[in-house]
Amino acid sequence: xxxxxxxxxxxxxxxxxxxxxxxxxxxxxxxxxxxxxxxxxxxxxxxxxxxxxxxxxxxxxxxxxxxxxxxxxxxxxxxxxxxxxxxxxxxxxxxxxxxxxxxxxxxxxxxxxxxxxxxxxxxxxxxxxxxxxxxxxxxxxxxxxxxxxxxxxxxxxxxxxxxxxxxxxxxxxxxxxxxxxxxxxxxxxxxxxxxxxxxxxxxxxxxxxxxxxxxxxxxxxxxxxxxxxxxxxxxxxxxxxxxxxxxxxxxxxxxxxxxxxxxxxxxxxxxxxxxxxxxxxxxxxxxxxxxxxxxxxxxxxxxxxxxxxxxxxxxxxxxxxxxxxxxxxxxxxxxxxxxxxxxxxxxxxxxxxxxxxxxxxxxxxxxxxxxxx
Numbered sequence: 001x002x003x004x005x006x007x008x009x010x011x012x013x014x015x016x017x018x019x020x021x022x023x024x025x026x027x028x029x030x031x032x033x034x035x036x037x038x039x040x041x042x043x044x045x046x047x048x049x050x051x052x053x054x055x056x057x058x059x060x061x062x063x064x065x066x067x068x069x070x071x072x073x074x075x076x077x078x079x080x081x082x083x084x085x086x087x088x089x090x091x092x093x094x095x096x097x098x099x100x101x102x103x104x105x106x107x108x109x110x111x112x113x114x115x116x117x118x119x120x121x122x123x124x125x126x127x128x129x130x131x132x133x134x135x136x137x138x139x140x141x142x143x144x145x146x147x148x149x150x151x152x153x154x155x156x157x158x159x160x161x162x163x164x165x166x167x168x169x170x171x172x173x174x175x176x177x178x179x180x181x182x183x184x185x186x187x188x189x190x191x192x193x194x195x196x197x198x199x200x201x202x203x204x205x206x207x208x209x210x211x212x213x214x215x216x217x218x219x220x221x222x223x224x225x226x227x228x229x230x231x232x233x234x235x236x237x238x239x240x241x242x243x244x245x246x247x248x249x250x251x252x253x254x255x256x257x258x259x260x261x262x263x264x265x266x267x268x269x270x271x272x273x274x275x276x277x278x279x280x281x282x283x284x285x286x287x288x289x290x291x292x293x294x295x296x297x298x299x300x301x302x303x304x305x306x307x308x309x310x311x312x313x314x315x316x317x318x319x320x321x322x323x324x325x326x327x328x329x330x331x332x333x334x335x336x337x338x339x340x341x342x343x344x345x346x347x348x349x350x351x352x353x354x355x356x357x358x359x360x361x362x363x364x365x366x367x368x369x370x371x372x373x
Contacts, residue, residue: 036088037065039130040123042098042111044080046137050109051100057084058101059113064090067111083130084111093120098135205257206347208243210267211355212274213363222281223373225295228288229276231269232300232319240264243350244306253309258347264305268319272300275362281370296331296373297324303335307350313342315353317361323372332372336361 048070057065065086073079086092095116100109113133123131158165234240243258260267269286276284288294304318317338323331338357343349 037085038088038090038092039068040084040086040092041130041132042082042084042135043132044082044135045078048080048082048100048109050102051082051111052108055108056110057086057113058110059086059090059092060115061112064113082111086113091115092123092131092133093117094123095120096123096133098133205242205259207261208258208347208351208354209261210271210358212271212278213359213366214278216279216363216366219279219367220371222279223283223296223370225283225373226292227276227281227284227296227298227369227373228294229269229272229284229286229298229300230288231286232265232302234265235301235303235320238264238302238305243354245344245350246306246308248308248310256344256347256350258350265302268300268302268305271358272298272362272365275366276369279366279370281366293326295326298322298369299324304337305354307342307344307353309344313344313353315340315342315350315357317354317357319361321365321369323369332368334368336365 051067051070053067053070055067056063057067065084067082068085069083071081071083073081090113092113093116097114097116099112099114101112102109123133125131238244239252240263241259243260245253245256245258247253262270273284273286276282285292285294288297299322301320303320304316306316308314308316315338318335320333320335322333325331338360340353340357340360342353344353
C-alpha cells in the first residue's frame, strides 16, 4: 500500500508539472514577451537625439511596443530609420502619424504614434521591408531644438526692426527726461486725469447738525424728579444714517448728499437733553445709571425727519412722546409736528430749515413734559 501511494504522488506531481509548463507557454504567447508582434518602420529627416534601442513606443499615450533598431542611410546622411515592434492588435492605419515626445523635462524620449480616422486603410509594406509610417516633422524636434528655433525667429524679428527699436528707446529716453524736469507737476496731472475720468477720492458729504432751543414760551414750574431720555426709536421710513431728502412720491432723492454727525436717533437724544438743560431742568439724563432710581422716562418715537423736495420744499419733523412714571404708568402722550419752508440748493439751506423745525418741536416738547411730570 505504501508503494502504491508513493507512485500515486509521483504521478500527480508529474501531471502538475506538465500542466504548469503548458500554462507558462500560454502566458508567454499571450501576455508575455512572446505575444504576436508587428514590425513597422519610421523614417526621420531630423536628428532623433536621445532615442535608443529599447525606447518605448506609445499609441495614444499607451505603451504598445518598443524600438527594435535604429539605422542610418549611407546614401542619405540626414535620414534615420527606426524599426519598431508593436502589438499586432494596435490599430495602425495609413494615416497614423509618428513623432517623438519627452515624458517630462529630464526623461528619455519615446516614439509616439497618433491614431487617425477609423475608416482609414491599413498601412501596407513594399517588398520585404516592414510598412513605412508617416513622420510629422513638427513632432520630432527636441526641446532644445524648439527653443533654438524660437530664439532664431526672435533674433530675425529684432534684426528686421533694429532702426524702429532704436527710435523707440530714444523716445523713451526723451520722455523720461521731460518727466524728470516736470516731476513736481506729475501729481497734479494725475489728479486731474482721475477727476476727468470719474475716479479719485470723492468729496465727503457735508455735515448737518441740530441745535438745542434756548427759548421756551409758556414754560411753567420745573419738576423736582429725575427724568431719563432714552435713545429714540426709529419708526416708519426715517433714515438714521444720512439726511433724507425725499420726493413728493416718497422716493429718496440724491440731488444733495448730507449726513448727521452721528446716527439721527443719538443726535436727537443729545439735543433733547440739552434742551431740558437750557430750560433749567438739570435733573435730566441720557441713560439711567444702575444705582440711580428715576421718577420719569421720556419715550420718543421718530416718525418723520426729512426734507421734502417739492415745488415748495419744506423740512418735515414728527415724533411721538410719552411720559412714563415709576410704576410704568403713562402719565401723558402727545405727537409733535413741524413743517418749515426750506431752501434745498445747498447744505446751509437744508441745515437752517431742519434746525428751525426742530427748535419748534423741541421747545414745545420741553414745555409739555415739564407740565406733565
